[in-house]
Amino acid sequence: MKTATHKENVETEATGIPKRAWWERSMFLQVLQRLSKNPAAMFGLILLLIISIVAIFAPVFAPYSPTVMDLDAMYATPSLKHLFGCDEVGRDILSRLIYGARYSLSIGLIADIVSQVIGVLIGAAIGYAGGKIDLVGMRIVDIWASIPNTLLAILISTTLGAGYINTIIAMLVSNIPGGIRSTRAMSLKEREMDYLEAARSINAGPMRIMYKHMVPNIISPTIVGTTMGIGSTIISVAGLAYIGLGIQPPAPEWGAMLAAGRDFIKKYPHMIIFPGIAIAITVLSLNLFGDGLRDALDPKMKD
Amino acid sequence: MWKYVVKRVLWLIVVLLGTAFVIFTIMYFVPGDPADIALPSTATHAERQAFSDKLGLNQPYYVQLGRYLYDTFIKFDLGTSWTYKVPVIQELFNRIPRTFMLSCITIIIGAAVGIPLGILAALHQNKWQDHTLMVLAMVGVSMPEFWLALMLVLLFCLKLNWLPAFGIGTVAHWILPVIAGSVAGVAKNARQMRSSTLETIRSDFVSTARAKGLPENSVIYKHMLPNALIPIINILGAQFGRSIGGTVVLESVFTFPGVGHYLLTSINTRDYPSVRSSVLILAFFAAVVMLIVDLVYAYIDPRIKAQYVVSGKGKKKA
Numbered sequence: 001m002k003t004a005t006h007k008e009n010v011e012t013e014a015t016g017i018p019k020r021a022w023w024e025r026s027m028f029l030q031v032l033q034r035l036s037k038n039p040a041a042m043f044g045l046i047l048l049l050i051i052s053i054v055a056i057f058a059p060v061f062a063p064y065s066p067t068v069m070d071l072d073a074m075y076a077t078p079s080l081k082h083l084f085g086c087d088e089v090g091r092d093i094l095s096r097l098i099y100g101a102r103y104s105l106s107i108g109l110i111a112d113i114v115s116q117v118i119g120v121l122i123g124a125a126i127g128y129a130g131g132k133i134d135l136v137g138m139r140i141v142d143i144w145a146s147i148p149n150t151l152l153a154i155l156i157s158t159t160l161g162a163g164y165i166n167t168i169i170a171m172l173v174s175n176i177p178g179g180i181r182s183t184r185a186m187s188l189k190e191r192e193m194d195y196l197e198a199a200r201s202i203n204a205g206p207m208r209i210m211y212k213h214m215v216p217n218i219i220s221p222t223i224v225g226t227t228m229g230i231g232s233t234i235i236s237v238a239g240l241a242y243i244g245l246g247i248q249p250p251a252p253e254w255g256a257m258l259a260a261g262r263d264f265i266k267k268y269p270h271m272i273i274f275p276g277i278a279i280a281i282t283v284l285s286l287n288l289f290g291d292g293l294r295d296a297l298d299p300k301m302k303d
Numbered sequence: 304m305w306k307y308v309v310k311r312v313l314w315l316i317v318v319l320l321g322t323a324f325v326i327f328t329i330m331y332f333v334p335g336d337p338a339d340i341a342l343p344s345t346a347t348h349a350e351r352q353a354f355s356d357k358l359g360l361n362q363p364y365y366v367q368l369g370r371y372l373y374d375t376f377i378k379f380d381l382g383t384s385w386t387y388k389v390p391v392i393q394e395l396f397n398r399i400p401r402t403f404m405l406s407c408i409t410i411i412i413g414a415a416v417g418i419p420l421g422i423l424a425a426l427h428q429n430k431w432q433d434h435t436l437m438v439l440a441m442v443g444v445s446m447p448e449f450w451l452a453l454m455l456v457l458l459f460c461l462k463l464n465w466l467p468a469f470g471i472g473t474v475a476h477w478i479l480p481v482i483a484g485s486v487a488g489v490a491k492n493a494r495q496m497r498s499s500t501l502e503t504i505r506s507d508f509v510s511t512a513r514a515k516g517l518p519e520n521s522v523i524y525k526h527m528l529p530n531a532l533i534p535i536i537n538i539l540g541a542q543f544g545r546s547i548g549g550t551v552v553l554e555s556v557f558t559f560p561g562v563g564h565y566l567l568t569s570i571n572t573r574d575y576p577s578v579r580s581s582v583l584i585l586a587f588f589a590a591v592v593m594l595i596v597d598l599v600y601a602y603i604d605p606r607i608k609a610q611y612v613v614s615g616k617g618k619k620k621a
Contacts, residue, residue, distance in 0.1 A: 142314075143321030147586045150548025155326065155582055158570050159333045235447045239552045242449055243567055258450060262556075265453065266461045273457075276450035284445035291441075 034296035041292020047285035055101035064092035066099040066252045075268050085270040087260065093271065096252035097278045103253045104282060107164070107237050108230040111171035116226045118172075119179015120215060126180070127187030128210045138184065145177035153236060157245035167246045171233050182225060186218040193217075220297040227290035231283040238279050254279050307601060315594050320372065322586045327371050330579050331364060340573045341385035375583070382576035386569070391580045395562060401471065402554070402561035403588060406546045408481050410539060413488025418535060420489070421496025422528065428501065436493060443490025448549055452483035452556040469558035480557050484549060488542060496535055503531040533604050540596030544589040551585075 035041050054061045063083075064070075070090035078085040084093040126137035147155070152174040160166040190196065191214070199209045240246035241255030249256045254275045261271030337360060338351040346354075355361055359370055374380045381391040424436040459479060460468035466475050503509060504527060512526045513519075551563030558564065562581050569577035 139317075143318055143325065146318045146322045146590050147325060147582065148544040148548035148589050150545070150551060151582050151585055154551065154566070154570070155329050155578075158578060159329050161334070231445065238447055239449055243552055243555055245570070255447075258453070262453065265457055269457050269461075272450070272453050276447065276454065279450065280442070280446045283447075284441065287441060287445050 031293075031296045035292055038292040038295065040288050041296070044285045044288025044290075044292065047281065048289055051101055051282055051285065052105060054098055055105055058098050058102060062092075062095035062098045064095040066091065066096045067250060075264070077268070078270055084274045085268070087257070087271055088264060088268075091252075093257075093274055096257060097254070097274060100252040100254045100257065100275070100278070101282065103164070103247055103251065104234045104237060104279070107168055107171065108234040111168045111175060111237075112226055112229045112233050115172050115175035116179045116222055116229065118176050119181075120183045120219070120222055121211075122176075123180040123183025124187045124210050124215050124218070127184035128191050128206070128214060130188070130191065134184070134188070137180075141177045141180050141184075145181070149174040149178075150236065150239065153240060154243070154245060157240060162245055162248045164247060167237055167240060170240065170246075171236060174236075175229065175233065178229075179222070179225070183218065183222060186221065187214055190214055190218050221294075224290055224294040224297060227286055227293055231286035231290070234279060234283055234286075304601070308598060311594055311597060315590055318590055319587060320376070322590070323372055323375055323583055324368065326579055326582050326586070327368055330575055331367070333575060335573065337385070337575065340575075381580035381583070384569075384574055384577045386572045386574040386577070391577050394565060394577070395580060395584055398560060398562045398565055399584060399588075401559070402547075402550055402563060402585070405477070405480055405484065405550055405553075405559070405561060406543060406588075408477075409484035409488060409546050409550075410543050412481065412485040413492050413542065414535070414539060416485070417489040417492025418496045418532070421493040422500055422531075424493065424497045425500035425504070425531075426523070433497075437497070440490040440493045443486050444494065446486070448483055448487050449552045449556050451486055452479065452553055455479045455483055456556070471560055476557075476559075480553055480559055483556070484546065484553055487549075488546065491542070492535060495538065496531065499534045500527065500531040503527045506530075533600075536596065536600050536603065540593040540600075543592040543596070547585050547589045 035045070058066075068091065070086065070092075073082060073086040073090040073092075075088060076082050076086040076090070082092050082094065084097065086092055087096070122137070126134050153170040156170040156173055157166060160169060187210075195217075196209060196213060199213045204213070237246055238253070238255030238258065241248075241253050242259045244259060247253035247256050249260050257275040258272050261268070261275070264271050337358065338346070338354050342351060342354055359367055362370075374382065379392075381395070383389065384391050384394065387394065420436055420440075424433040427433045456468045456479065459466045466478055467473070468479075470476055508530075509522060509527055512522045517526075550561060551566055553559070554561045554563035555567050562585055566578060566581035566585075569575075569581065
């Protein structure tokens with residue numbers, strides 16, 4: 001798929017074969033068509049849509065308020081009244097999970113998309129520039145990435161303090177080097193391609209060559225990476241909250257709920273079983289969709 | 304090849320200096336007066352002044368940075384814990400081997416179990432073995448490992464009473480942390496190995512081997528697998544980094560007395576010299592393992608060696 005659009009355009013003009021209609025050429029529609037034939041990916045996509053809709057319209061779907069305490073229902077085990085039971089102060093766990101999806105999805109989405117955009121902008125530039133810029137740039141990224149992701153996020157959360165925005169910043173800073181690296185590796189290969197030489201020969205400026213010509217051709221792995229990355233960011237955010245550095249209780253964040261429930265693990269295990277399942281299902285849907293997206297974007301990889 | 308090794312080792316030193324610089328700089332902005340944290344609330348103004356002078360806290364940023372780097376890399380002094388008033392290195396000394404062991408065992412199990420499963424799936428592509436393994440692997444990569452750890456504790460310690468839930472001492476203490484830590488690695492390696500094997504199956508040299516009439520076993524074990532393994536080895540180093548980060552949360556679940564547990568305790572007591580040193584030590588191990596993996600990778604993949612000889616530059620980076 002990578003360079004197909006360019007090659008095809010060149011061939012059509014040179015050979016006089018009639019151009020195909022726009023809907024046949026649209027990469028987006030082609031990808032969508034291939035995706036629709038992949039049951040696992042469609043399952044992931046539908047699951048993801050359901051989770052997103054439930055999270056966005058949380059007040060509609062949640063049977064109770066996520067913060068109102070019902071002292072009669074303290075530690076209530078799952079029942080018809082409270083499907084997933086209640087926590088130590090009688091808050092409905094299902095409702096808290098529904099509201100908690102807002103934290104996980106929004107942080108995952110924002111942190112991951114922003115870090116990938118920054119990664120593509122910088123990675124494409126230093127990969128395309130090559131030479132000394134690439135050397136110095138990659139050395140800086142190497143040092144930046146030498147602190148394992150989780151540790152860097154922990155360090156930043158310690159310094160900035162807990163909270164929504166600070167969690168996003170911690171995730172951003174620890175995710176950016178990976179984005180730079182992968183884009184840079186691809187643009188390093190791509191810069192020798194003929195179509196970029198052609199763009200250079202008609203005197204296109206470097207910005208135009210990099211971001212208008214090259215980036216669209218190397219973006220597919222980044223799109224897949226973003227999808228999968230949201231999943232691992234959601235896990236990291238939950239981990240950060242679990243050790244007390246991310247979103248703080250009483251906010252209904254999934255990791256924070258796990259941290260609060262761990263003291264009651266022996267008597268009331270429902271308090272930690274359901275938040276974990278919520279995380280796993282959300283990440284699973286993202287991974288299924290990401291896997292399908294990779295196959296759809298790169299037919300060569302399709303087995 | 305030796306030139307490559309020397310270059311990579313020298314680069315490791317630069318990376319470590321850079322890492323220390325990044326850690327120091329981030330921690331420099333931690334809010335709060337260290338004297339408040341380290342000294343009892345009854346400390347007089349003079350005592351606080353003496354404390355700040357001793358640590359050089361009134362000096363500008365670059366002087367403090369220089370002092371920190373000098374202490375760490377020349378004097379090998381990681382500072383004194385504000386909470387326990389003993390050198391941080393003393394506390395870390397016992398904990399480092401435990402964390403290192405835990406990470407290493409996790410990575411080894413991840414590779415030793417994940418790789419064969421991936422090969423199995425690829426060789427039975429689209430049959431039930433493949434589907435079952437890949438569904439399991441998908442679930443494995445989607446679960447947060449600390450939640451898996453909690454579930455294991457719930458099942459094996461609290462319900463079945465088979466294993467101890469926390470602490471260290473016997474082999475039994477290690478079983479659950481190791482399982483919880485390796486599941487994600489096994490799943491990731493199986494997925495990676497499957498796609499890497501499938502890619503190799505389609506390559507020309509495998510067709511050639513088949514075409515010249517080699518027995519299928521010889522095609523698989525002599526031609527396909529060595530090539531399919533190369534990308535996996537490349538990602539093992541990065542996995543170690545992730546595993547080191549993951550142990551921090553895992554150690555907190557199992558109250559496993561490693562560096563990660565110490566790090567979290569130090570964060571809670573705002574014992575920043577200990578925080579700084581714990582992160583530095585963990586990053587140091589991640590960097591060293593990454594270096595070893597890179598060297599092994601360069602050694603077994605003739606393409607890297609060739610690249611290096613031709614261009615005179617190490618193209619492979621950590």
